Amino acid sequence: MALFVKKADNYYSIISFFLTMSTRALNLKHLRYFAEVARGGSVALAASRLHVTPQTISSQVQELELSIGQPLFDRVGRRMVLTSAGATALDYANAIFALGDELGAVLRGGGLAKRIALRVGVTDSVPKLMTVAAMQPLIQQHRKRLELLCVEGSFTELLGRVAAGELDLVLADSAVPANLSRSLQARVWADSGTSFMAARELQASLQRHFPASLEGAPYLAGATPTSLLGQAIEAWFTRHDVRPHVAGRIDDSALLKGFAQRGLGFVAIPQSIEAAVARQYGLRVVGRTPDIRHSFYWIRTRARRVHPLVAELEQAARQDK
Numbered sequence: 001m002a003l004f005v006k007k008a009d010n011y012y013s014i015i016s017f018f019l020t021m022s023t024r025a026l027n028l029k030h031l032r033y034f035a036e037v038a039r040g041g042s043v044a045l046a047a048s049r050l051h052v053t054p055q056t057i058s059s060q061v062q063e064l065e066l067s068i069g070q071p072l073f074d075r076v077g078r079r080m081v082l083t084s085a086g087a088t089a090l091d092y093a094n095a096i097f098a099l100g101d102e103l104g105a106v107l108r109g110g111g112l113a114k115r116i117a118l119r120v121g122v123t124d125s126v127p128k129l130m131t132v133a134a135m136q137p138l139i140q141q142h143r144k145r146l147e148l149l150c151v152e153g154s155f156t157e158l159l160g161r162v163a164a165g166e167l168d169l170v171l172a173d174s175a176v177p178a179n180l181s182r183s184l185q186a187r188v189w190a191d192s193g194t195s196f197m198a199a200r201e202l203q204a205s206l207q208r209h210f211p212a213s214l215e216g217a218p219y220l221a222g223a224t225p226t227s228l229l230g231q232a233i234e235a236w237f238t239r240h241d242v243r244p245h246v247a248g249r250i251d252d253s254a255l256l257k258g259f260a261q262r263g264l265g266f267v268a269i270p271q272s273i274e275a276a277v278a279r280q281y282g283l284r285v286v287g288r289t290p291d292i293r294h295s296f297y298w299i300r301t302r303a304r305r306v307h308p309l310v311a312e313l314e315q316a317a318r319q320d321k
Contacts, residue, residue, distance in 0.1 A: 121158035210287035218265035219244035270294035
């Protein structure tokens with residue numbers, strides 16, 4: 001019952017946000033037309049999808065902008081591009097529609113809604129095991145109700161999607177660039193040193209005189225040489241006067257460990273997932289260093305309300321520190 005009350009409170013706070021913008025009543029049909037234009041970037045496309053005339057769409061959106069008191073779109077050629085106010089309005093509109101759908105499901109089913117959707121983007125440089133570990137608190141708490149949408153992509157792509165409201169959260173191994181810090185917020189989720197690991201046969205030959213033993217040893221690089229992590233690893237090799245032989249550059253973290261499992265080379269992984277890598281891939285520790293840091297960040301937009309599950313993740317991260 002407490003959950004239903006909390007969602008009801010969210011609903012009324014969202015409605016209040018819009019209603020207090022103007023003395024004029026908010027028309028939910030205006031919101032629906034506005035959201036359709038925002039999704040397609042076109043009045044004509046929205047009109048086609050909703051089976052009304054473009055003139056109807058334009059007039060409804062204009063009335064909504066008049067009600068709110070500021071423009072929601074910039075007209076760029078034939079495209080309708082959301083303003084910052086428009087992006088915020090779309091986020092709240094989607095929340096209102098979702099709550100309306102949920103209310104219908106609750107009333108039809110005679111009970112509480114059973115699913116909580118969370119849209120998470122994960123940069124392709126984050127190890128899969130780190131992603132699973134990051135989501136573990138939510139899995140434990142909401143296993144029967146969580147509907148998790150997890151997509152992988154480049155750092156730049158995912159930042160664009162979370163800024164546009166297409167994602168609730170991004171897990172990345174890079175902080176937000178300075179030019180985006182006003183619109184996006186990053187919080188450190190985890191930070192650990194580095195473990196060098198290899199298959200049993202290779203580990204036996206490398207462990208004894210680590211790190212000097214890495215000279216000429218086959219190395220599987222996961223981070224690109226130009227990334228901050230890649231540069232940190234290369235600098236560490238230089239400080240210890242070792243030059244491993246790069247046997248491969250593997251973008252996918254699971255493939256990286258799979259090839260290491262076959263003895264192709266040693267790998268550098270976050271120390272925090274060392275035990276999980278040992279269990280899953282049978283790799284053994286060659287050596288460790290606290291000097292190469294693996295940092296992982298939760299990134300979300302500053303302008304929109306915080307998704308309740310995102311708030312839980314942030315709270316869990318603060319408690320772990």
